[in-house]
Amino acid sequence: MKMDVNIMYDSGISKNEARAIITGIEQIMEFFPGRQFINHANKPWANGDYGSADWYVRHASILSRSGKVQLIADSILNLLDKEPWQRINPHIDVFFVSRDLTAEAGNGRFLNFCFGEARGRATVQSVARFRYLESDKKFLAIKTLVQHELGHIFGLAADPERSNTEFNLGNHCTNPGCVMRQALTAGDWTRNALESWRNEMIYCPQCMEDARKTKM
Numbered sequence: 001m002k003m004d005v006n007i008m009y010d011s012g013i014s015k016n017e018a019r020a021i022i023t024g025i026e027q028i029m030e031f032f033p034g035r036q037f038i039n040h041a042n043k044p045w046a047n048g049d050y051g052s053a054d055w056y057v058r059h060a061s062i063l064s065r066s067g068k069v070q071l072i073a074d075s076i077l078n079l080l081d082k083e084p085w086q087r088i089n090p091h092i093d094v095f096f097v098s099r100d101l102t103a104e105a106g107n108g109r110f111l112n113f114c115f116g117e118a119r120g121r122a123t124v125q126s127v128a129r130f131r132y133l134e135s136d137k138k139f140l141a142i143k144t145l146v147q148h149e150l151g152h153i154f155g156l157a158a159d160p161e162r163s164n165t166e167f168n169l170g171n172h173c174t175n176p177g178c179v180m181r182q183a184l185t186a187g188d189w190t191r192n193a194l195e196s197w198r199n200e201m202i203y204c205p206q207c208m209e210d211a212r213k214t215k216m
Contacts, residue, residue, distance in 0.1 A: 002034035003121065003216060005092045005150075006085075008053040011042045012098025016135065017127050017142060021096055024143035025150070028202060031211045032154060050083045056095065063102050063110055070102040072110070073117040073124045080122040092153055092216065093122040094146065101126040115189065116145055118152040121216070125149055129186050140193035141186060147179045147202055148192075154214040156180050156207045164206045178204035 007025065009018060018041065025037055044052040061075035080086075080093045101124065103114045116125035125145055130138045151157065157165050157173040157180040164175050166182070173180035177199030183189045196202060203211060 001090070001215075002032075003090055003092050004036045004038060005094060007037065007039045007041075007094045007096075008056075009042055009096035010053045010057045010098055013042065013096055013127065016139065017096075017098075020139045020142035021094075021146050023139075024146040025094070027143070028147050028150065031203065031208065032214065050079070050085070053095065056080070057097060057099070068100070070100045070113065071097055071126075073101045073103040073114060074119075076124045077117065077119050077122050080124075081120065086121070091121065092150075094150065095122065095124045096146075097124065097126050098128060099126065100128040115183070116149045118149045121153065123149040123153055130189070133186060133190065137190045137193075140197065141189040144179050144183075144189055144193040144196060148183070151180050151203065151207065151211075154211060154216050156203060156210040156214075158210065162206065164204065173204060173207055175204040175206065177201045178207055180204070180207050 022039060029037060042053050056076055056079050059079060061072040063070045063072055076095060080095060101114050102110045103117050105111050116123060127142055130141045133141060158171050159165060160167055160171060164173050165171050166174050168182045172182040177195045179192060179196050179202055181192050183192050
């Protein structure tokens with residue numbers, strides 16, 4: 001079943017950040033044919049519950065520590081799992097937030113932060129830690145992030161037995177120039193984005209093979 005992809009982002013996302021998100025998705029549409037990419041942006045699309053991207057952010061759980069407040073990615077993913085639109089029309093959700101994210105690390109612990117998390121049919125991602133970058137580097141980093149997280153949803157670099165994969169906070173590709181490489185800092189995301197641009201590729205040939213086999 002070829003699922004459509006719904007794109008949402010909260011009202012704190014700037015026009016240039018939104019452009020990077022949409023550009024990143026447009027560039028990989030040809031790799032995942034037979035589906036629509038629907039941009040709901042940050043405009044309300046229904047009244048009441050689940051009616052806008054800002055509604056999800058307002059109802060997400062937060063973690064407060066050392067004077068810093070972060071959205072918990074898992075709570076947004078749980079809301080996306082429960083949204084009524086999934087029952088009516090199963091789809092993939094791409095959700096961007098302007099606030100900093102964290103994610104559960106098990107045993108009641110949380111990561112210091114995360115750029116994004118993908119689970120099942122949904123991914124939530126944050127631009128917060130890219131905002132100190134120069135405009136062009138921030139654009140490339142956001143574009144690469146959305147391509148990376150959608151790659152996880154579609155099953156890219158998921159086989160630990162393959163020569164190009166490693167397990168580092170999830171399965172990731174090790175091939176230079178592939179956006180499925182792991183990145184733990186904003187600098188890593190910029191490096192991966194520039195390598196991808198210089199190698200004139202988005203996904204490496206081995207990850208492209210995974211893309212052709214995706215059933216999502």
